[in-house]
Amino acid sequence: xxxxxxxxxxxxxxxxxxxxxxxxxxxxxxxxxxxxxxxxxxxxxxxxxxxxxxxxxxxxxxxxxxxxxxxxxxxxxxxxxxxxxxxxxxxxxxxxxxxxxxxxxxxxxxxxxxxxxxxxxxxxxxxxxxxxxxxxxxxxxxxxxxxxxxxxxxxxxxxxxxxxxxxxxxxxxxxxxxxxxxxxxxxxxxxxxxxxxxxxxxxxxxxxxxxxxxxxxxxxxxxxxxxxxxxxxxxxxxxxxxxxxxxxxxxxxxxxxxxxxxxxxxxxxxxxxxxxxxxxxxxxxxxxxxxxxxxxxxxxxxxxxxxxxxxxx
Numbered sequence: 001x002x003x004x005x006x007x008x009x010x011x012x013x014x015x016x017x018x019x020x021x022x023x024x025x026x027x028x029x030x031x032x033x034x035x036x037x038x039x040x041x042x043x044x045x046x047x048x049x050x051x052x053x054x055x056x057x058x059x060x061x062x063x064x065x066x067x068x069x070x071x072x073x074x075x076x077x078x079x080x081x082x083x084x085x086x087x088x089x090x091x092x093x094x095x096x097x098x099x100x101x102x103x104x105x106x107x108x109x110x111x112x113x114x115x116x117x118x119x120x121x122x123x124x125x126x127x128x129x130x131x132x133x134x135x136x137x138x139x140x141x142x143x144x145x146x147x148x149x150x151x152x153x154x155x156x157x158x159x160x161x162x163x164x165x166x167x168x169x170x171x172x173x174x175x176x177x178x179x180x181x182x183x184x185x186x187x188x189x190x191x192x193x194x195x196x197x198x199x200x201x202x203x204x205x206x207x208x209x210x211x212x213x214x215x216x217x218x219x220x221x222x223x224x225x226x227x228x229x230x231x232x233x234x235x236x237x238x239x240x241x242x243x244x245x246x247x248x249x250x251x252x253x254x255x256x257x258x259x260x261x262x263x264x265x266x267x268x269x270x271x272x273x274x275x276x277x278x279x280x281x282x283x284x285x286x287x288x289x290x291x292x293x294x295x296x297x298x299x300x301x302x303x304x305x306x307x308x309x310x311x312x313x
Contacts, residue, residue: 040075040084044138051203053078054138055099059086064116064129075138078103086133091115098135106292108136140205141166142290143186147193147221148212149176152236155279156209157182163283165207170196172217193220202230207286209266210235219245226258232289234266234282239302246305256309264305269298
């Protein structure tokens, strides 16, 4: 990798563009683009499977002469390292900074560069065109863990798959939790909940929905789910049931703030009645969380339960 230096012969100093790039990554910019030889698409697949993030920068429009070509790509990993190049220099450094922002916001951005008019992009190369760069987030696979395998769970599995979620189904009844009923699920477990939960490791791109057949099982799963780093935890049931379970788990020592993030009752209020409608309501809520929706939505989540959790103990 090439660090900040003066290029011999041209005596062109290339350190100006590094002001906002952390020292640990400065060797990847200015002068020449860095390319590890790793296939960008293979690396995207690897990151997603490992539950990691990234951002993909693609040159989508070019006019004039630039130190790269249209469709050139650069992948920025969540640790700041890169694969591929869009030409190096200060343009690439600025795109890297934007890529870090895109990873956090999960929203794409488009950047425009005029290499003729902006002196900060002048590194002594014989280039003077304009280019447009599209930076899009590379996100981990969203995994939905469904606890319970009854009618609502089956409909939820179907709708969630259509919405792009990997699905893992768990139930303690083999007649319900099996490959015949859930052929496209990533995993299907038919065993005691505690035994299965001890094998699972939900991450920040995981979603948990609890739709077991009874109050006791719901509480067993929620006891575990509330302690995970999952992006979403939801539980089906009435407001009365939700409050009762929260009170019991608080007595056991589960922190109120961990219960406060639970969506219970689960779903968006669309007047759902049938298992299929309830599944649509739940997946709508999952999508809103996944996409960071800023729209005010009628969540079913109990405000009374939330107030109870905020009360001084």
